[in-house]
Amino acid sequence: MPEQLDGAPFWPLFAFFFGIVLLRTQLTYWAARLVTAWSLDHTRPQRPWVRRVHDWLQGEGAARGVRTVERWGLVAVPLSFLASGTKTVVNAAAGVLTMPFTRYLPAMLLGCVAHATIYATVGWAAWSAALAAATGSPWGIAAIVAVVMLAAAAIVVRVRRRRASVESSSD
Structure with a gap:
């Protein structure tokens, strides 16, 4: 979060998180909708980012989301922000599922308001307190550095595996 918002009043924090x-x-909804349409038109997407989104949409996480929306309908959208x-x-x-945008938008905006309210109040305060406690000790700083290094290593391994699988499938 930008330094200007640290210790800021509620409304600037709310606007930032909103x-x-x-x-x-919006990016998630439209990327999924676009890739779904393209996947219906083409059996195997050619653009690398479309292929990655296509593969993610084929996974268990997206299937869980589809089941939730099918079961709960429009109510699932704002509840997902909680x-x-x-x-x-x-x-x-x-x-x-190509939920009509005119129905999706109000539900999504309601969820965005809930999300921004939570993060502008207790959510951001809890994060700030945890970060201050962790950086106040040498062990906390070491833990943060270790987590960042592990995350970077995981990303590098994942990118290399993805490149290897793309290269082997194109042979």
Whole structure:
């Protein structure tokens, strides 16, 4: 988060988090909807990013989101903003199922308001407190550095595996 918002009043924090989540959920919905349409037109997408999204949409996470939207309908969209790890799969499922945008938009905006409210109040305060506690000790700093290094290593391994599988499938 930008330094200017650290210790900021509620409304600037709300606007910051609302903007972030609005952009993220719109990108997720439209990418899933676009890749679904392209996948129906083409059996195997050729663009690398479309192929990655296509492969993700074929996975269990997206299937879980589709089942949730099929079971709960439109209510699943705003509720997905209240539980960790559900926004992406539910909003992608709404795109996969080509939920009409005129119905999706109000539900998504309601979820964005809930998300921004949570993060502008207790969510950001909890994150700030945890980060301050971790960086206040040498062990906390070491733990943060270790987590960042592990995440970077995992990304490198994943990219290399993906490249190897793409190269082997093109042979």
